[in-house]
Amino acid sequence: MGWLHTARFLTEAPQLQHLPALDVPEIAFVGRSNAGKSTSINTLTQTRRMAFASKTPGRTQSINLFALGKHNETDAVLADLPGYGYAAVPKEAKLRWQRVMANYLISRPNLRGIVMLCDPRRGLTELDEILLDVIRPRVELGLDFLVLLTKADKLTKVEANKALSIARLQTGGGSLKLFSALKKQGVTEVAQLLHQWTHDANWTGNGTQHTASDHADSGSHNDMDTDVASDIDDHADRD
Numbered sequence: 001m002g003w004l005h006t007a008r009f010l011t012e013a014p015q016l017q018h019l020p021a022l023d024v025p026e027i028a029f030v031g032r033s034n035a036g037k038s039t040s041i042n043t044l045t046q047t048r049r050m051a052f053a054s055k056t057p058g059r060t061q062s063i064n065l066f067a068l069g070k071h072n073e074t075d076a077v078l079a080d081l082p083g084y085g086y087a088a089v090p091k092e093a094k095l096r097w098q099r100v101m102a103n104y105l106i107s108r109p110n111l112r113g114i115v116m117l118c119d120p121r122r123g124l125t126e127l128d129e130i131l132l133d134v135i136r137p138r139v140e141l142g143l144d145f146l147v148l149l150t151k152a153d154k155l156t157k158v159e160a161n162k163a164l165s166i167a168r169l170q171t172g173g174g175s176l177k178l179f180s181a182l183k184k185q186g187v188t189e190v191a192q193l194l195h196q197w198t199h200d201a202n203w204t205g206n207g208t209q210h211t212a213s214d215h216a217d218s219g220s221h222n223d224m225d226t227d228v229a230s231d232i233d234d235h236a237d238r239d
Ligand SMILES: Nc1nc2c(ncn2[C@@H]2O[C@H](COP(=O)(O)OP(=O)(O)OP(=O)(O)O)[C@@H](O)[C@H]2O)c(=O)[nH]1
Pocket: 031, 032, 033, 034, 035, 036, 037, 038, 039, 040, 052, 053, 054, 055, 056, 057, 058, 059, 060, 061, 081, 082, 083, 084, 150, 151, 152, 153, 154, 179, 180, 181, 182, 183, 231, 232, 233, 234, 235, 236, 237, 238
């Protein structure tokens, strides 16, 4: 969808207090480390390295915001979040990041929707379930929510159907889609959904307060290109 192709880097927030206050809808991409968050953002926006994606654990270390819409007319923002659950991260840092993320998801005033990415070969893990509990109250208040089962190119049809059934049970019947950055599976549907979420005339935000003062570590950034598929490693992701 052309609208998503207008994406450009907006800012990087190593700590929540660095996030700019915005009055346009924001969509957060969350999930375990290595689930494919950054890659799916690059695929949806048809950029190659706008969001950092890599086999290296914990590649995304700050909240990175990407603006959408015509230049000087930003009408929505995508947020690429650091992943959780990577085993080699010290416990302290893990807990700190989980707090930061929970605070962000609970309190970001302009948050309009959450895309939770999950590698179906692992399924939804305990940390994913905790996150589902954190966001449930806001979803009940009208926040849009979608679970993407990523790397679908690695599954047979039978495996894909089984993964869908299991995830459907775990997410309580919420929106669920198979997605493959490599094969561009699900891209058009997700693009349409994100556009709907952010261009719903009735949306006014839900008025939550920004309360967090926690922090995450910093990282660095970015450039653009047109084709992401050549960067996707279909054999050796880092599990
Ligand atoms: N085969 C295949 N590999 C993928 C796909 N999407 C992502 N990957 C690979 O999975 C690995 C992790 O991708 P990232 O996009 O960096 O994952 P992330 O969720 O952003 O990871 P963190 O930033 O560490 O939280 C990379 O090696 C990607 O190339 C896909 O659709 N198919």
